[in-house]
Amino acid sequence: MFKFGTAASRVVSITAVVAAVGLVPWLAGRDPALSILRARSGEQDPTEEALGSIRRELGLDADPLALFGNWLADAVRGDLGTSWVNGQPVLQSVLAGVGVSMTLMGVALAGALLVATALCVPTMRRGLRGEHGRGGGAAAAVLAAAPEFLLAALLIVVVSVWLGWLPPYGWQGPQHLVLPALAMALPAGAVLGRLVDDALPPVFGEQWVSLWRSWGCSRAVLARGVLRRALPPVLPQVGLAAVGIIGGAVSVEVVFAIPGVGRTALGAAESQDLPLLQGSVIVLLLVGVIGGVVSALARRWVLGPALRDAALITPPPVPVRGHRAVVACAGGVVAVLTAWGLTRDPLRLDTTARLSAPSWAHPLGTDSLGRDVLARVGHGALATVGVAVAVCAFAFVVALLLGFLPSVTRAAAETANAVPPVIAGLLVAATLGPDGSSAALAVALVSWPVLSEHAASLVEEARAAQHVAENRALGASPMWTLRKHVLPAVVGPLARHAVLRLPGIALALASLGFLGLGTPPPAPEWGLLLSETLPYVERAPWATLAPAGALLALAVFAVSLAASARVPRRS
Structure with missing residues (x-):
């Protein structure tokens, strides 16, 4: 049966995404005319005359809302504007x-x-x-x-x-x-x-x-x-x-x-x-x-x-069996690589040992600059997983707050859930510039909807419990009921769900780092390591396999961890 609320929520979601895309030049907090000038000629001085000429040429002298309206109207007609770099449609x-x-x-x-x-x-x-x-x-x-x-x-x-x-x-x-x-x-x-x-x-x-x-x-x-x-x-x-x-x-x-x-x-x-x-x-x-x-x-x-x-x-859910041994093995591989690599310097250059094969001096070989791959993989674990923990904590807090307002946050949740992390990373990088904080923000913006849906389901179940209804009938205040019954029933399962999503968040961060939208070099980060070594894969495949193996172990750990505890989903 057609649901008007769902359709309206999706319309709001699409509108929000389109608005965010259309306002990217002004959300960046930089003068679009200055960005165009630098794209066209990096050596030309950004004088007021040059900037004014660009504004008049492209109609950038209007306010952002008027420009967004013009951009949207042109987009509907099939005109997406002109490239700032090459001047082509x-x-x-x-x-x-x-x-x-x-x-x-x-x-x-x-x-x-x-x-x-x-x-x-x-x-x-x-x-x-x-x-x-x-x-x-x-x-x-x-x-x-x-x-x-x-x-x-x-x-x-x-x-x-x-x-x-x-x-x-x-x-x-x-x-x-x-x-x-x-x-x-x-x-x-x-x-x-x-x-x-x-x-x-x-x-x-x-x-x-x-x-x-x-x-x-x-x-x-x-x-x-x-x-x-x-x-x-x-x-x-x-x-x-x-x-x-x-x-x-x-x-x-x-x-x-x-x-x-x-x-x-x-x-x-x-x-x-x-x-x-x-x-x-x-x-x-x-x-x-x-x-x-x-x-x-x-x-x-x-x-x-x-x-x-x-x-x-909707068929009944199938119970999931745990895989504690696989969790232990995958986690052990990541832990050993991390502990062993942390004892080495990830930034030390040795140009005489560029793209060296694995040896006693370099157990996982070296990269194109002669840096020890094991050291970079070990230190990269802290960078990748550490940021993932912060993003996971942010998603948990947001989901816990928004779980009490499911009808209000439905449109925002659908918007965030419909945008892949890569698209979010592109938009955030265009707004704030590509760096580690931009990648973390992009993943955080699309990581909370699933947790929010779970939180809303838990809140609904807790409020409908018989003992909560009895306490309300006896005159218990809403705040007391929230603190003593509802929150304890929500926080524990939601926190376990957030932990289960931690490896997936780390993989999303690594994907943005691989694309150059995350932590800039020379910082060791698993996605960035894979990107740096991939051009030399035909000469030194071991340098590519090391970060790839770490990411694959993280994927195995994610699957096994998710299988070890079944999280109820909202139907």
Whole structure:
């Protein structure tokens, strides 16, 4: 059934994102005319005459709201402005890359559906035979948690450098499409596959399945019925997978040197070409919105006009078993690397040992400047995980406060949840400049919605508890009830949920560091380390594998930690 509140919330969300994109030149707190002058000619003095000429040329002498209105009106007509760097129409530059990106995203989404199907086949076969169990394993969970830039780097090392099967860079033919599409398809397909894989066993346990078997229905008919019953709760996740693919496209295009709109957006953010950044981000967000709408329409089509009961379209959750041994192993690898690396100097240069192979002096080899990779990985753990702890604490506090106002914060939560961390990083970097604080702020802005939804669910359950109602009936004050009953019931589970999200936040920070939107060099940060060593992967693959291995261990730790404690989700 159509819900006006949900639709209005989404309209507010889209409007807020568009407004933020349109006001980027003035949110930056810098004179747009000065940015244009520096982009066009870094040696020219910023005199008042030169700045005034630029303002009159581009109409920047009006107030920000009027300029935003003009920009929005022009954008609706298809005019996204002019690049500050090369003076070319933004729409022309964006269209030059959007065809490449859409091709890449389309192939990646098709690959994700194939990966999801492959993960669900064993469970479907067991269910059709009347057996129980799930087919998805630990490998699928790790793929779901691994960021696209990490998979891209590993694919280059293994497939291109070691095996020599496919080219590592470029966009000259179909062979250049395989690795980047695979890097984007594997995590998205693993997420979708695990969701469907979790939904299938409860459906096979329902009474109508046994009834259909007793009627002699074929396996094909039974499989279609089970899928139609299990897919509706998962189809909205296809839209989220499209959003994830959009965010991953930026890093994948950078890794494989693909001339797509994601790489265009990153280049615009680095050069402060704000009109080009605005146009690129708008196109990326538009693709995400279209993906969400298509998945919602597909869900309604699968349900049909007869099914409207939420209980009929939401299978019961599947319990998750803990993996304490895997948590201990993954955490132990990270701890050993960190402790060992902290005993070394991460900034010491040795030009005579550039790109040296692993040895007793340098157990993980050296990078292109002769710095010890082990030292940089160890110190990078403190930088990456330390900032992640601060971001996680911020998200916890925000979620705890906003959990008491779910109706007020719904639009903001949907806005933040619909923006990939990479897009948020591009906008924040354009506003504040690329550095560690900008990356932390970008991840913090998109990390609190899931915790906020969980907090709202916990608050609702605590307030509806019988003992709370009895205390209110006995005359207890709202503040006393809040302090003695509601907060204790909310803080503990929400804090555990926040801890479970800590590795994912660290991986998001590493992805921004990899793209150059985080901590600047020479600081040791895992994403930045991977970015610095990737250009030399063919000469020194060990230098790339060290930070990649640390990030992969962090992904394994994230999956295992999440599996060790099931967090209830709001339905």
